[in-house]
Amino acid sequence: MTNSIFKVLRAGMNTTFQDEGRFGLQHLGVPTSGCMDHKSFTVANALVGNKKKYGVIEFAYQGPLLKLFKGKTKIAVTGNVYFKIINSNNITIDGECNRSYDLNEGDSIDILATDKSAYGYMSVEGGFKIESFFNSVSTLVKARIGPNNGSKITLEDKITTNKNRKNENNFKASILPENSNTIRVLKGPQYDFFSEKSKKLFFSQLYKISNLTDRMGMRLEGQTLKNIVNTNIRSEGITKGAIQVPADGQPIILLTDCPTIGGYPKIANIITADYDLLVQKIPGTNISFKCIDLEEAEELYKKKNYNISKIIKDIKEIN
Amino acid sequence: MLKKLNNIGDSAIVCDFGEEVNQTINNEVIKLFHYVRKQVELGNIEGILNCAPSYNKLIINFDLQKTNLSNISDFINLAQSKKLNYIKDKKHWIIPICYDFEIDLNNISKELKLDKEEIINIHINSTFFIYMIGFVPGHPFMGDLDSKLFLNRLKTPRVKVPAGSVGIVEKFCNIYPYESPGGWNIIGRTPIKLFNNKDNLKPSLLSPGDTIKFKSISKEEFNNFINDK
Numbered sequence: 001m002t003n004s005i006f007k008v009l010r011a012g013m014n015t016t017f018q019d020e021g022r023f024g025l026q027h028l029g030v031p032t033s034g035c036m037d038h039k040s041f042t043v044a045n046a047l048v049g050n051k052k053k054y055g056v057i058e059f060a061y062q063g064p065l066l067k068l069f070k071g072k073t074k075i076a077v078t079g080n081v082y083f084k085i086i087n088s089n090n091i092t093i094d095g096e097c098n099r100s101y102d103l104n105e106g107d108s109i110d111i112l113a114t115d116k117s118a119y120g121y122m123s124v125e126g127g128f129k130i131e132s133f134f135n136s137v138s139t140l141v142k143a144r145i146g147p148n149n150g151s152k153i154t155l156e157d158k159i160t161t162n163k164n165r166k167n168e169n170n171f172k173a174s175i176l177p178e179n180s181n182t183i184r185v186l187k188g189p190q191y192d193f194f195s196e197k198s199k200k201l202f203f204s205q206l207y208k209i210s211n212l213t214d215r216m217g218m219r220l221e222g223q224t225l226k227n228i229v230n231t232n233i234r235s236e237g238i239t240k241g242a243i244q245v246p247a248d249g250q251p252i253i254l255l256t257d258c259p260t261i262g263g264y265p266k267i268a269n270i271i272t273a274d275y276d277l278l279v280q281k282i283p284g285t286n287i288s289f290k291c292i293d294l295e296e297a298e299e300l301y302k303k304k305n306y307n308i309s310k311i312i313k314d315i316k317e318i319n
Numbered sequence: 320m321l322k323k324l325n326n327i328g329d330s331a332i333v334c335d336f337g338e339e340v341n342q343t344i345n346n347e348v349i350k351l352f353h354y355v356r357k358q359v360e361l362g363n364i365e366g367i368l369n370c371a372p373s374y375n376k377l378i379i380n381f382d383l384q385k386t387n388l389s390n391i392s393d394f395i396n397l398a399q400s401k402k403l404n405y406i407k408d409k410k411h412w413i414i415p416i417c418y419d420f421e422i423d424l425n426n427i428s429k430e431l432k433l434d435k436e437e438i439i440n441i442h443i444n445s446t447f448f449i450y451m452i453g454f455v456p457g458h459p460f461m462g463d464l465d466s467k468l469f470l471n472r473l474k475t476p477r478v479k480v481p482a483g484s485v486g487i488v489e490k491f492c493n494i495y496p497y498e499s500p501g502g503w504n505i506i507g508r509t510p511i512k513l514f515n516n517k518d519n520l521k522p523s524l525l526s527p528g529d530t531i532k533f534k535s536i537s538k539e540e541f542n543n544f545i546n547d548k
Contacts, residue, residue: 027526028456028522028523029455030522032368133517142455143456143497150516188327189325189327234376235451236373236375236376238378259455261373261451261453272330294329298383
């Protein structure tokens with residue numbers, strides 16, 4: 001036996017393999033897809049000692065129940081997640097996020113739910129044995145692209161790791177929670193399509209995240225914005241983080257699996273540094289937008305990147 | 320001619336070639352697109368993640384860890400001072416189409432006050448230029464259709480349009496690669512698969528800048544084609 005095999009005893013709601021995303025195919029209509037929360041993804045790999053950014057299991061709200069029926073492996077769960085580890089002699093322990101655990105043959109991991117957040121991640125030491133398409137193992141369910149025939153992970157699936165556990169130590173990361181409901185943005189290319197009153201409203205009102213939110217987009221509910229120029233523009237390339245406002249005046253934030261082309265005016269764009277924070281917000285949450293300038297956005301990205309590097313550098317061995 | 324550069328957030332830029340949509344302008348967009356891809360391939364520019372042409376614009380996404388808006392703007396402005404050429408040959412495709420599915424043909428015929436035969440005749444004799452591929456994988460936006468066939472989008476988009484459906488709106492024609500919602504007027508269906516998710520070299524049959532002519536087939540030929548696959 002050189003690798004481990006999990007059996008899926010419960011799939012969860014939206015469980016897929018994801019990595020950093022698939023780049024270089026936007027001109028052929030292929031969205032980048034990839035992990036929603038890049039920070040949690042990165043830390044998940046680091047906790048199991050992966051130098052490479054391997055594909056991980058991403059889940060939303062309810063996660064999977066996986067039983068390791070062959071081999072031995074090391075896992076880590078990141079995000080804000082309730083989970084239990086049930087070992088072969090039926091002793092159950094409450095799982096702790098942002099640390100690694102050893103799983104042995106017969107052990108199970110039951111990822112019950114994400115807590116006040118949308119996405120969680122599970123990594124394994126050495127990565128999963130999954131098929132890559134254009135240098136990425138990200139799954140795009142809508143177009144059936146990626147591992148597992150481009151499908152969500154389903155009941156009875158077998159999930160194989162690249163190798164068995166070698167490292168006998170476990171590790172822990174310390175991550176400060178980010179709770180702000182203020183999301184920072186830059187003005188969008190069609191900002192001036194909106195009335196002065198609507199521009200003010202956009203930055204002053206609270207927006208409620210609607211239930212119609214998934215990996216493609218996040219719909220917001222608030223007072224209607226008024227477009228005084230044109231409610232449609234010539235279809236053009238779009239990108240995640242763009243805030244489109246269709247004719248009904250309710251914004252839609254484009255997310256990781258968004259189409260490659262769109263024809264609605266864009267009032268603003270989420271700064272890259274705040275993207276992970278945004279995608280973890282659940283429907284019903286009230287958020288607001290704050291306008292900053294490009295220089296500040298670039299500075300905040302550097303700061304965020306530095307923080308992630310620091311979290312990884314400060315990962316400690318558990319005795 | 321490139322008219323202006325706009326940032327879309329902190330990690331994307333749109334090169335805007337003006338409001339008009341025609342093949343001359345789109346050719347300029349595609350030239351710049353090929354130039355950018357070539358420079359990425361040669362390693363002359365770092366941090367570009369994606370680059371995609373639309374009718375009159377080119378969007379470039381970049382990795383803030385490796386570059387920034389100012390570097391990419393300089394790179395594009397430098398490109399503008401050079402004479403850009405096509406790097407690859409444009410391909411011409413003959414795509415089979417069956418007009419016998421009749422989803423919208425009768426309505427179109429009434430709306431345009433043209434016989435079905437006339438509509439088919441105009442469509443089959445048109446050479447279509449691919450302005451862009453996108454929205455979903457492999458989906459071509461083509462033009463230009465004879466003004467006799469100009470139509471608006473459906474008032475209420477369909478929840479489901481079958482894969483392979485060929486639609487028209489204004490001077491544009493499209494092919495739906497997957498079963499999906501859609502608001503275009505459907506005049507026929509092709510058995511050709513536009514996107515192969517197992518092909519790691521060339522997953523999309525068509526590329527921006529290619530041209531297409533349709534070839535009429537019967538329902539029987541359509542079914543044989545599907546069964547042979």
